[in-house]
Amino acid sequence: MKPESQAANLSDLETRLKLMARVGSCSSPSFSPDGQQLAFVSNLSGVPQAWTIPVTGGWPSMVTSLEDPVTDLAWSPTGDKLALLVAPGGGMNQQIYLIRPDGTGLQLVTDGGKDNNNLGTWDHSGQKLTLSSNRHNPQAMDGYILDLTGERPALQLVVRNPGIGYLTDLTRDGKMALLDRLEFRSDNNVFLLELAGPGETALETLLTPHQGPGSFGGSKFSPDGRTIYLASNDEREYQAFGRIQLDYNGKPGPIEVIAGRDDAELESFRISEDGRLAVLVWNRSGQNELAFLDLESLEVKDGPALPAPVVGNLKLSPDSNRIALTLTGANRPMDIWILDLATDEFRQITFSPHPGIDLEQLVVPELVEFPAHDGVTLTGWLYRAGDRSGPLVLSFHGGPEGQERPLFSSNYQALVMRGISVLAPNIRGSSGFGKTFVNLDNGHLRFNAIKDIKACIDFVVSHKYGWPGQIGIMGGSYGGYMTMAGLVEFPDLIAAGANLYGIVNFETFFAQTEPWMAAISKVEYGDPDTQADLLRRLSPIHRLGRLTSPTLVIHGANDTNCPVVEAEQVVENLNERGIPVEYILFPDEGHGFRKIPNRIRATAAIVNWFEKYLKTHSELY
Numbered sequence: 001m002k003p004e005s006q007a008a009n010l011s012d013l014e015t016r017l018k019l020m021a022r023v024g025s026c027s028s029p030s031f032s033p034d035g036q037q038l039a040f041v042s043n044l045s046g047v048p049q050a051w052t053i054p055v056t057g058g059w060p061s062m063v064t065s066l067e068d069p070v071t072d073l074a075w076s077p078t079g080d081k082l083a084l085l086v087a088p089g090g091g092m093n094q095q096i097y098l099i100r101p102d103g104t105g106l107q108l109v110t111d112g113g114k115d116n117n118n119l120g121t122w123d124h125s126g127q128k129l130t131l132s133s134n135r136h137n138p139q140a141m142d143g144y145i146l147d148l149t150g151e152r153p154a155l156q157l158v159v160r161n162p163g164i165g166y167l168t169d170l171t172r173d174g175k176m177a178l179l180d181r182l183e184f185r186s187d188n189n190v191f192l193l194e195l196a197g198p199g200e201t202a203l204e205t206l207l208t209p210h211q212g213p214g215s216f217g218g219s220k221f222s223p224d225g226r227t228i229y230l231a232s233n234d235e236r237e238y239q240a241f242g243r244i245q246l247d248y249n250g251k252p253g254p255i256e257v258i259a260g261r262d263d264a265e266l267e268s269f270r271i272s273e274d275g276r277l278a279v280l281v282w283n284r285s286g287q288n289e290l291a292f293l294d295l296e297s298l299e300v301k302d303g304p305a306l307p308a309p310v311v312g313n314l315k316l317s318p319d320s321n322r323i324a325l326t327l328t329g330a331n332r333p334m335d336i337w338i339l340d341l342a343t344d345e346f347r348q349i350t351f352s353p354h355p356g357i358d359l360e361q362l363v364v365p366e367l368v369e370f371p372a373h374d375g376v377t378l379t380g381w382l383y384r385a386g387d388r389s390g391p392l393v394l395s396f397h398g399g400p401e402g403q404e405r406p407l408f409s410s411n412y413q414a415l416v417m418r419g420i421s422v423l424a425p426n427i428r429g430s431s432g433f434g435k436t437f438v439n440l441d442n443g444h445l446r447f448n449a450i451k452d453i454k455a456c457i458d459f460v461v462s463h464k465y466g467w468p469g470q471i472g473i474m475g476g477s478y479g480g481y482m483t484m485a486g487l488v489e490f491p492d493l494i495a496a497g498a499n500l501y502g503i504v505n506f507e508t509f510f511a512q513t514e515p516w517m518a519a520i521s522k523v524e525y526g527d528p529d530t531q532a533d534l535l536r537r538l539s540p541i542h543r544l545g546r547l548t549s550p551t552l553v554i555h556g557a558n559d560t561n562c563p564v565v566e567a568e569q570v571v572e573n574l575n576e577r578g579i580p581v582e583y584i585l586f587p588d589e590g591h592g593f594r595k596i597p598n599r600i601r602a603t604a605a606i607v608n609w610f611e612k613y614l615k616t617h618s619e620l621y
Contacts, residue, residue: 178219266283275295471493
């Protein structure tokens with residue numbers, strides 16, 4: 001190839017790479033009270049903001065134009081307000097605002113500053129909004145109700161939590177509430193709260209007593225407040241849909257499973273306003289399926305086939321005739337669709353921009369299965385760049401109790417476009433595969449999770465998906481931890497790495513992360529007060545002398561989940577030892593990258609790094 005032709009080809013590839021990183025997304029649909037409009041979050045402007053659009057489709061209207069990203073929203077039942085969750089600088093000190101749907105009257109209703117807040121749900125009157133905040137206790141997320149009945153919004157502390165608590169629903173008479181509480185990452189509970197007056201905490205009743213790890217959540221009241229619906233894996237492997245009925249004295253009975261599967265977990269559900277219908281979202285190996293449950297007859301009906309394999313947010317219209325949901329797949333950006341329940345027909349409402357990208361040409365991954373060193377079955381999504389063996393990157397999800405799913409990833413598609421295959425595995429500790437599997441990496445068991453990295457390498461090499469000497473590794477958050485663990489444990493097998501805002505030192509992580517994050521992570525990782533030696537042995541920083549592979553490090557300056565000190569320790573060590581390292585620090589991002597210019601730069605850096613150090617030759621592709 002002539003030099004000028006090669007330069008032109010490289011320029012074209014760089015342009016396509018940048019276009020891939022520009023592919024947009026729409027999320028968090030919320031119906032207006034009359035069901036005629038949807039509010040949603042989109043990065044159409046470059047930064048995620050609030051928008052509205054008619055349910056019949058058309059051109060969206062921009063509601064906010066803030067410097068900081070909007071991460072979630074909810075339309076008030078009164079119709080005159082949207083509640084917004086905004087992340088200053090992209091960080092975790094999220095704040096709650098109210099705004100009119102026409103974009104006027106923006107009002108901050110939390111304190112600002114370093115406090116972290118999470119948006120809950122409106123009550124049926126539209127005068128009260130639940131939220132969680134660590135404003136009074138940095139080590140917990142307490143439950144609050146924002147009362148709008150007075151001249152000014154009043155924030156009432158409802159319940160103090162050990163760990164993280166979310167008020168998930170209020171009865172229509174405003175006397176009772178439901179609380180999902182996560183005290184440790186491997187275990188949570190649901191509580192019924194009898195609400196008290198201002199200045200008084202609620203009376204709690206535990207609804208989910210259990211032994212050992214258990215997962216319960218998404219709790220919602222029936223319209224009369226006498227039945228509580230929830231997800232539960234009590235005495236079963238996979239989460240199912242259950243209910244708890246209250247007697248006339250308000251005493252709860254046991255959990256009754258009314259819809260469950262042995263091959264899939266209940267991921268989420270919604271209850272209709274009249275209490276007659278439950279919409280169930282099942283997760284089967286990372287792909288979703290819909291089902292409808294008649295809450296009077298308890299008959300289950302399978303939903304229609306989905307236009308894309310992964311469901312995000314799902315909302316029922318006020319009249320229960322339609323569902324708004326986000327759908328995405330490996331070759332489909334996240335967009336909002338409407339499902340008409342009378343006809344079972346889907347209609348796409350938003351069309352995330354993807355200029356210059358032919359979605360039909362994007363790679364759809366294959367679900368693969370392979371054994372770990374001890375016989376545990378692992379799975380992963382394989383994105384092949386071609387039929388030949390060649391360079392391949394292992395990509396590990398965050399969490400650790402996250403799940404790799406076949407959704408759109410500009411990083412994966414850009415790597416494949418440059419001739420680099422990707423295996424995105426679900427190693428032990430991943431969610432979606434049952435209660436046993438998700439707890440297989442707790443504490444000392446994490447050493448087995450690290451061994452799963454080698455099982456992934458053995459699989460791709462033995463099946464000739466990846467070539468020895470051309471294997472890379474990357475991941476974000478906990479995936480960044482796995483990246484660093486892989487680089488220090490298997491230096492002869494991994495040629496290059498990309499650590500995206502990951503943990504490298506559990507001592508500094510526990511000391512400098514959000515106090516509430518540290519509090520809930522002691523069972524998952526180890527208790528720094530009683531298991532310091534375990535955490536030291538699990539921390540890649542103490543074995544960094546074994547790392548010889550070129551390493552890219554990307555972090556957000558405002559990250560309070562995995563603080564910047566985690567990145568700095570890696571960069572300082574590698575620079576001192578002369579190991580090739582590149583460090584990108586985004587001053588306007590937190591835990592992850594939301595702004596399009598930063599996403600473009602991050603994707604370009606990741607792809608160029610692996611292309612350089614996995615020894616690909618772009619003229620071959």
